[in-house]
Amino acid sequence: MAERLLLVGFGNMGQALVNGWLGHGREARTIAVVDPRPEALAAAAALGIAASADWPAAGREQSADVVVLAVKPAQLEDVLQHYRILSGRSLFLSIAAGKTIAGLAAVLGAEAAIVRAMPNTPAAIGRGVTALCSNDHVTADRRALCTTLMSAIGSVEWLDDERSMDAVTAVSGSGPAYVLLLIECLIDAGQQLGLDQALAARLAVGTVAGTGLYAEQSDADAAELRHAVTSPGGTTEAALDVLMSEGQLAELMGRAVRAAAKRSGELSSE
CATH class of the missing domain: 1.10.3730.10 (ProC C-terminal domain-like)
Known part of the structure; x- marks a missing residue:
């Protein structure tokens, strides 16, 4: 569990993810959080997680292996602009509801490795269900890593076709x-x-x-x-x-x- 994780957004789902990761043995030093809200920074500090309110600076300094996008869908496009610098070497894992892989790639670049996830609220107690799908730039090893990351908050299902995500959203x-x-x-x-x-x-x-x-x-x-x-x-x-x-x-x-x-x-x- 030495991968460097950059979690962009530290609301309820972001905090559920971090609590799950820590509970499954990941060291706090491998995780960094970016969120401009003082209460989010305080919550991260209480868990021993390095946190910053500066979107672009944190993105460049961390050189993250995985950038987890846990911001509200309306914020996503603006946030992505700051992380294009990591495209090509970092894996992007998005839990922003309703935002497609094609939409993310339009900002991050056509070669970006992107996984789209749809978790649900029981993730807060480690009993969530998360559906995942990816583009062709995501390797088998990276898919396995995403399975590990999202399994920390519950069960995981991989989709062969992103078009199934609307049905998954409606059901789970x-x-x-x-x-x-x-x-x-x-x-x-x-x-x-x-x-x-x-x-x-x-x-x-x-x-x-x-x-x-x-x-x-x-x-x-x-x-x-x-x-x-x-x-x-x-x-x-x-x-x-x-x-x-x-x-x-x-x-x-x-x-x-x-x-x-x-x-x-x-x-x-x-």
Whole structure:
């Protein structure tokens, strides 16, 4: 783990990455952070990470093996201008949502080695899911390095075609919000039945968290697991009759995911 990492942007995802790297044994001296915000610099210092508010100076001084781009999508083009000097020798790993490899290469140069990543928010506790894709300038060794870097915050999936990234964004990138909405709905329903809010919240959160882990650790697929816990004529079947009536939930979820994928495609072209 001697690769020199330059992390540009130290918000929630940047901090999740650094915490993951440190937790997996990477030495703080191999990481440098660039972020102009005082609170970000303070957070980096608390972890023993060298940090700078100066975009261009840090980029030239570090001569990083990997430049991890963790800034907001609207900032990315301006930030990239400062790091073109590293194109050709550094690997660029971007987690900026909606920004394509072609868009990055248009600024960094056609020969730049670029990996695009889409992590999700459970990365904050090391349980994220990250999809990755790369251009042809990324070697097998560098792909393996990116797998190692992103595995520090959860599981990793490589895509053969970048066009799949819109679907990935819609399913796993935005997916935590769908699950959180489900938790909200369960809490509200529990309260309507007379449970106090705190108890309803514990029941809903614990049920969703436990069921996700159960599904992850089982060899059966989700449909099989659902059938196994649905007794004929029981309470679960009564609820599912409502949720699955005329395919309502499936149709609604499909519409939602398609809307997210469509918006992801629109953002990629903006």
